[in-house]
Amino acid sequence: MTLEDPVGLVLNVRHFPPSLYCVYAICVFYYVAVFPFIAAAQLFFESKYNLSPQWANACNSLVYFMSAILSPLLGYIVDRTGRNIYWLIGSIMATILAHALLAFVFIHPIVPLVIMGIAYSILAASLWPMVAFLVPKQLLGTAYGLMQAIQNLGLAVMNIFTGLILDSYGYFLLEIFFIVSLEIALLAAAFLYIWNSIKGGVLNDSTSVRGKRLEEIQSKRVSSRSVNSTINALVSTTSDDDQTIET
Ligand SMILES: C[C@H](NC(=O)[C@@H](N)CCCCN)C(=O)O
Secondary structure, three states: OOOOOHHHHHHHHHHOOHHHHHHHHHHHHHHOOOHHHHHHHHHHHHHHHOOOHHHHHHHHHHHHHHHHHHHHHHHHHHHHHEOHHHHHHHHHHHHHHHHHHHHHOOOOOHHHHHHHHHHHHHHHHHHOOHHHHHOOHHHHHHHHHHHHHHHHHHHHHHHHHHHHHHHHHOHHHHHHHHHHHHHHHHHHHHHHHHHHHHHOOOOOOEHHHHHHHHHHHHHHHHHHHHHHHHHHHHHOOOOOOOOOOOO
């Protein structure tokens, strides 16, 4: 497969590893509990907590404000530590806690929203970079494009469901729906952890172990390139420049 061979690139999408589809599933079922929640939350804050429309609106912005401030720092911390699957599982569990506090407990919504803001920022820092560890660099645009497409398809479908649940049963059942969606994301993350361990993938390595393994892969690639270039010189074949880490 080469960059000059777009048909080859498209065909290789079929060979994306199962871990990537797990990442896509987590992306759909996690974000369903965040974006549609925020879209519908203003009236929830007004009715359950008796907040004024202005305060309800301010609460609604809190998750995104927190992400705007925290994401670079949390991204740096995840880069320094590695162990992306642990961060991912922790952030999904914290989001479940935030929704459970909103559904079952009567404390000021700022508490669950702060938890959600931190968890949402950690999830972005740990989930999205995984794609780069799973597919060859020539296919990153395709892999992220597919992730964005699947996420938006999921959100489009689930938005219809959340609207129906809200209109027919109210906010309590909507919160239960979000918690169930997050539990599916948690199951997918557990499957990702198991699959990654079985396959010896790099997703949950510490940064130092990951660095050593990537160096090994690169040095193997360099030596295979020098072998290939010798062969190329002899028989005029092209070298395979794939970068797949997990199969
Ligand atoms: C990083 C992640 N981005 C997305 O989910 C985008 N597809 C859509 C962004 C919409 C505004 N938050 C995120 O936002 O956490």
